[in-house]
Amino acid sequence: MLHKPFAVAALLAASCGAQAAGDADLAAIRAQIDEMKKTYEQRIAALEQRLAQAEADARARPAPVAPAVAPGGAPVAANPPTAAGGALAAASAFNPEVSLILQGQYAQMKNVPDRTITGFWPADGHADHGKGISTRGFSLNHTELIFSAGIDPYWRGQAVLAVQDEAVDVEEAWFQSLAIGHGVGLKGGRYRSGIGYLNEQHPHQWDFANAPLMYNALFGEEASYRQDGLQLKWLAPTPIFLEFGSEIGRGANFPGTDSNKNGAGAWALYAHLGDDLGVSNSWRAGVSYLKTTSGDREADFLDVNGLAAQGLFTGDTDTWLADFVWKWAPNGNPKYQNFKFQSEYFVRKDKGELTCTDEAGVGNACATPVTGDYDTRQRGWYAQGVFQFTPNWRAGLRYDQLDSGRQNLGVNAANLVVEDYRPKRATAMVDYSWSEFSRMRLQYAQDKSMAGITDNQWIVQYIMSLGAHGAHKF
Secondary structure (H helix, E strand, O other): OOHHHHHHHHHHHHHHHHHOOOHHHHHHHHHHHHHHHHHHHHHHHHHHHHHHHHHHHHHHOOOOOOOEEOOOOOEEOOOOOOHHHHHHHHHHOOOOEEEEEEEEEEEEOOOOOOEOOOOOOOOOOOOEOOOHHHOOEEEEEEEEEEEEEEEEOOEEEEEEEEEEOOEEEEEEEEEEEOOOOOOEEEEEEEEEOOOOOOOOOOHHHOOOOOOOHHHHHHHOOOOOOEEEEEEEEEEOOOOOEEEEEEEEEOOOOOOOOOOOOOOOOEEEEEEEEEEEEOOOEEEEEEEEEEEEEEEEEEEEEEEOOOOEEEEEEEEEEEEEEEEEEEEEOHHHOOOOOEEEEEEEEEEEEEEEEEEEEOOOOOOOOOOOOEEEEEEEEEEEEEEEEEEEOOOOEEEEEEEEEEEEEEEEOHHHHHOEEOOOOOOEEEEEEEEEEEEOOEEEEEEEEEEEOOOOOOEEEEEEEEEEEEEOOOOOOO
């Protein structure tokens, strides 16, 4: 690739200069390199794609052949390329990066038939019945097959297929611009939203075996908000990292519902700010807002007599998120030691109408459907720290806490019971990585996310990466 010799030469020059330079010079050099990476990342990617396209075109063209001379001096025409040769050249032009993430585990926890988070609307409408987060013993957990490649000098595409047991899900399938310029990036298709910090990360990138309670409460078992739509980002030409983003999409995923209508069912706005503090420290902070619309979003309740009842919510959900990440590595080199602290906070508000029904026909308080106002305001947060104390070993701690907050059921307060509760969980983990492609993790958590239950959970997890795998984001 064209930029590699330039990058090697720049690094060698910086290394030679650093031998005679002080800490201030080293910091200045690193700052300049970091700014170059931020400013020219899209330009370099565009040049790579143009180079790949040019190479593909060159392979597709027949090699020039010097004309043979017949007796008498008349030139003889060269044979045209065969169809087989042309097809081979065309096939070689498509060479996607393919990777496979193997992620399985052994989990030991209490057998809770209807596992959910007390005081929070279950994402799929019902409590988890022995699947996903409730699976005990050995399980495949989460496997990802990833295809990515440059489409042409202007676009790049990626598809991520997630496999859990017998189910295959199109987790992501998007195209992304490479050459708009001026710090502007466009993405379309199905993608993980840019809200928050953890949301864009796939499970194998997490520092713990499971997601924070906050993400399960916000988006369900998958712990990520995915969008079918368009995303527009702008990286400002400033000395520090400053990024703005906006999204518009279908809004079919929780906390929204699939209304099958023209237009959009959800939109999001966010901003991220970051910088280096000296040579060894860097940070990033962000604020995000997500608005979704629901039509008959379903959930299970108990009525005032303890009988099963169903609730249907129609209205809007506003979610605000704030995130902060701080990283430390001696002299900016994370290979031998590093530390990462991250924390996120959310506030979510539902406003609309709630209809109480007796879907199962058990004779509950809503045998005749009752519709009234519904207004809630809930919040939660988590904080975690992970310390890599040798090149192979890491250890981390995380604490989660939610607050079911204010839940105004209107006239249905006389029919339904909603618990006021503060779910919490404390987690410790240690993992060992043979390389950047193989990791084994041991994790313990004391989970109090369900009222009246203390669940001491042990998880042994493996994460193995096969094939091409790009660098993770900050």
